[in-house]
Amino acid sequence: MWDNLEIVVEKTDLALLKEKPAQDKLGFGAHFTDHMLRMTWNKEKGWHDAKICPYQDFQLDPAAMVFHYGQAIFEGLKAYKNEDGQVFLFRPQDNLERMNTSALRMCMPRLPVEKVLKGLKALVYLDRDWIPTNKGATLYIRPTMIATEAALGVRPSEEYYFYVIMSPVGAYYAEGFNPTKIFVTDKYVRAVKGGVGNVKTAGNYAASIMAGREAAKAGYTQVLWLDACERRYVEEVGTSNIFFRINDQLITPPLGGSILAGITRDSVMQLVRSWGVEVVERQITIDELLAACEDNTLQEAFGTGTAAVISPVGELCYRDQKYIINNNETGELSARLFEELQAIQGGRSEDPFRWVVRVG
Ligand SMILES: *Cc1c(COP(=O)(O)O)cnc(C)c1O
Numbered sequence: 495m496w497d498n499l500e501i502v503v504e505k506t507d508l509a510l511l512k513e514k515p516a517q518d519k520l521g522f523g524a525h526f527t528d529h530m531l532r533m534t535w536n537k538e539k540g541w542h543d544a545k546i547c548p549y550q551d552f553q554l555d556p557a558a559m560v561f562h563y564g565q566a567i568f569e570g571l572k573a574y575k576n577e578d579g580q581v582f583l584f585r586p587q588d589n590l591e592r593m594n595t596s597a598l599r600m601c602m603p604r605l606p607v608e609k610v611l612k613g614l615k616a617l618v619y620l621d622r623d624w625i626p627t628n629k630g631a632t633l634y635i636r637p638t639m640i641a642t643e644a645a646l647g648v649r650p651s652e653e654y655y656f657y658v659i660m661s662p663v664g665a666y667y668a669e670g671f672n673p674t675k676i677f678v679t680d681k682y683v684r685a686v687k688g689g690v691g692n693v694k695t696a697g698n699y700a701a702s703i704m705a706g707r708e709a710a711k712a713g714y715t716q717v718l719w720l721d722a723c724e725r726r727y728v729e730e731v732g733t734s735n736i737f738f739r740i741n742d743q744l745i746t747p748p749l750g751g752s753i754l755a756g757i758t759r760d761s762v763m764q765l766v767r768s769w770g771v772e773v774v775e776r777q778i779t780i781d782e783l784l785a786a787c788e789d790n791t792l793q794e795a796f797g798t799g800t801a802a803v804i805s806p807v808g809e810l811c812y813r814d815q816k817y818i819i820n821n822n823e824t825g826e827l828s829a830r831l832f833e834e835l836q837a838i839q840g841g842r843s844e845d846p847f848r849w850v851v852r853v854g
Contacts, residue, residue, distance in 0.1 A: 499612055499613065499616055499733070499744050500544065500607075500609060501531070501544040501545055501546070501612070501613045501616065502545040502546070502547075503545070503546045503599050503616070503620070504545060504546065504547040504548065505529070505548075505620070506528045506529060506548040506549075506722060506724065510548070511528050511537050512527075512528055514623070514624060514672045514799050515662065515822070516626070517626050517627070517628050517631060517662075517664075518664070519664070520626065520631060520635070520662050520663055520664035521659065521664055522563070522661075522663045522664070522666075522801070523634065523636075523661045523663065524660055524661070525661055525662055526549055526660065527621040527624040527633075527659075527660045527661070527662070528548065528549055528620075528621055528624070529546055529548060529549060529617055529620050530546070530547060530548075530549045530550070530617070530623050530657055530658060530659050530660075531544075531545070531546050531610075531614065531616075531617045531657060531658040531722075532544075532545060532547065532564060532653070532655060532656065532657040533534070533545075533610075533613075533615050533655070533656045533657070533658065534653070534655060534656075534660075535653065535654040535744050536652060536653045536654075537602045537652050537772065538602070541605070541606060541609075542669050543657070544609070544613060545701075546613065546616060546617050546620060549659065550579075552655070555642075555644035556644075556716065557621075557644035557645060557646060558640075558641065558642045558643065558644055559641035559642070559643050559644075559651040560640040560642065560844060561577065562624070562646060562650075563641075564695070564696055564697045564700075565600050565601070565602055565640065565641035565650070565651055565654075566638070566639070566640045566641070566696035566697075567593060567596040567597060567600055567602060567638070567639050567693065567694055567695050567744075568591050568593075568636060568637060568638045568639070568694055568695075568696070569589045569590070569592065569635075569636070569637040569694060570634065570635070570636060570694075570794075570800045570801065571583065571584065571585070571586055571589045571591075571634075571635050571637075571757075571800060572584060572627055572632040572633060572634055572635060572663075572800060572839070573618045573622075573632065573633040573635060573660075573853065574625070574632050574633075574839050574841065575622070575625040575626075575627055575633075575689055575839045575840075576840055576841040577627075577798075577842075578806055580624050580697045580841055580852065580854075581618060581619070581852070581853040581854055582839065582840070582841045582850045582851065582852055582853065583614070583615070583618065583635075583851045584757075584838075584839045584849055584850060584851075584852070585757050585761070585849045585851075586611060586614060586851055587607065587611060587679040587736065587851075588760075589637070589679075589757065590607045590610055590611060590637070591606060591607060592649055592694070592755065593605060593637060593694070593764075594607065594792065595693070596693045596695060596753060598726070599653075599690060599693045599695075599746065600690070600693060600695055600716070601650035602639055602641070602654060602661065603651070605639075605656060605712075610637075611658075612675065613658075613785075614635070614637075614658060615851075615853045615854075617658060617660070617730075618633070618635070618660070618853050619853050619854045621633075621660060622664050622853070622854065626662050626663075626664070628665070629665060630664070630665025630666065630667065630836070631662065631663065631664050631665050632640060632662075632663055633661070633662050633663070634658055634660065634661045634662075634663045634800075635658060635660050635757060636658065636660070636661070637656070637657075637658045637800060638656070638657055638658070638659070639654055639655070640654065640655050641653070641654055641655045642654055642655050653699060663801075666801060666802040666803070666805075667802075671806070671823055671824055671829070671832060672806070672808070672824065673717055673806040673807055673808025673809070673819070673820075673822055673823065674715040674716060674797075674805055674806065674807055674808065674809075675713065675716070675808060675809040675810070675811070676709075676714060676715065676716050676718045676731055676807050676809065676810050677708075677709035677712055677714035677716070677810075677811050678717075678718040678720070678780060678810055678811060678812040678813075679705050679708075679709070679717050679718070679719065679720070680725045680812075680813070681705070681719055682702075682704065682705040682717070682719075683706075683719065683720070683721070683722035683725070684701070684702055684722075684729065684730065684752070685698065685729070685752040685753075686721040686722040686723070686752060687722075687723075687751040688751065689748060689751075689752065691729075691751065691752035691753060691754065692749065692751055692752065692753060692754055692755060693754075694754065699733070702717070702723055702732075702733075704759075705717045706732070712811070714811060715732075716731050716732035716734075716797070716805075717731070717732060718730075718731050718810065719731070720780060721752065721791045722752065726779045726781070726822070727747065727777045727778065727779055727780075728747055728778050728779070728780060728783060729747055729752060729753055730747075730753055730754065731797040731807070732797065733754075733799060734756070734758075734797030734798055734799035734801075734802065735747075735753070735754070735756040735758070735759035735799065735804060736794050736796075736797050736798075736807075737759075737762065737794065737795065737797075737798065738778065738783060738786070738792060738794075738795045739793040739794045739795070739825065739827055739829070740786045740791050740792050741770045741791050741793075742771075742772070742793070742850075743773075743774060744763075744766055744771055744772065744773040744774070744827070745773075745774055745775075745776060745778055746759065746763070746774075746775055747772070747775070747777060747778060748775040748776060748777065749775075756798055756799060757800065758799050758800060758803060758804075759798050760837070761798075761835060761847075761849065762804075762831055762835075763775075764847055765831065765834065765835070765847075766827070766831070768846065771827070778781075780812060783810075784810070784812060784817055785843065787810070787817045787818075787819060792819060792826060793820060793822075793824075793827075794806065794820050794825025794826070794827060794828055795807040795810075795817065795819050795820075796825065796827075796828040796831075803831075803832055803835050803839075804828050804831050804832040805838060806824045806825060806828040806829075808822035808823070808824075809822060810819070838850060
């Protein structure tokens with residue numbers, strides 16, 4: 495693993511290794527492991543100085559372009575450990591390819607996918623003792639790229655950092671796999687076609703915080719986003735993709751430029767197709783959805799994303815009206831997908847799609 499890495503490895507002094515947090519009090523993204531991966535880009539040298547080093551602060555010029563015009567992209571994936579201590583990543587190559595799609599749109603440099611994947615595996619292996627072993631807990635991995643050139647002109651930066659940090663996270667559903675309450679907003683929008691909704695770029699999340707906060711104040715977990723032009727077509731839920739099961743058919747909005755191409759979304763589609771469930775990518779209006787809820791043809795609804803995997807929806811609130819889905823219970827397909835995806839990711843189930851990559 496350490497041969498041909500072309501990445502310098504600077505290990506943290508044993509005496510300086512951090513104390514690991516209690517496994518039952520991890521939360522999300524609150525603790526970080528002992529090491530990070532980092533690499534620098536400039537016009538002359540391209541990507542260089544790749545290294546795995548102790549987790550540490552950056553020193554950046556206050557004029558660094560990321561602070562002003564937001565050239566910042568990221569990814570989210572996880573490492574899982576099975577009962578035998580074997581470590582796995584789930585579709586890591588797809589995350590890095592997607593990061594390159596994001597980089598292209600934001601005029602940032604392409605990553606060398608093979609090299610980064612090797613470095614990522616080495617980093618996960620080095621910090622493998624941080625991967626939690628209790629049920630549902632995982633190691634969340636956050637690759638990030640930022641513009642670091644000190645200059646105030648609005649143009650692509652000529653210097654960048656790429657880095658990967660990792661955080662042990664607790665089971666998303668600490669109190670059981672229960673449906674969430676979702677607030678449908680027609681006041682705010684997340685993304686427009688032609689914009690950057692299909693890019694994992696920092697500004698999208700900054701722009702979504704206010705809607706999320708208003709939903710939380712009203713007692714809802716997440717926001718359901720409608721399209722920006724007509725505010726009729728369902729797009730995503732929070733930072734997850736969304737699926738509806740209506741008349742035994744699974745429906746998800748098509749990727750039209752304003753929706754993030756979720757890897758969990760793609761995995762769900764492939765998996766349920768292999769089970770003989772019909773899946774269609776088509777536009778669905780909020781009116782059609784609520785009508786299906788009222789005449790009980792809407793059997794279940796769930797969000798998909800790396801953090802929660804599957805997130806069942808039990809209630810929608812739209813224009814002060816409440817709509818209950820499936821008696822506010824977790825649907826049959828949601829539950830099956832949650833179990834099966836977790837089993838594949840954790841190396842406990844067969845992997846017919848060859849999604850899982852072994853580390854070490
Ligand atoms: C990351 C993300 C998703 C989910 O993508 P996964 O690859 O499944 O984790 C969906 N929507 C948005 C807006 C996201 O940022």
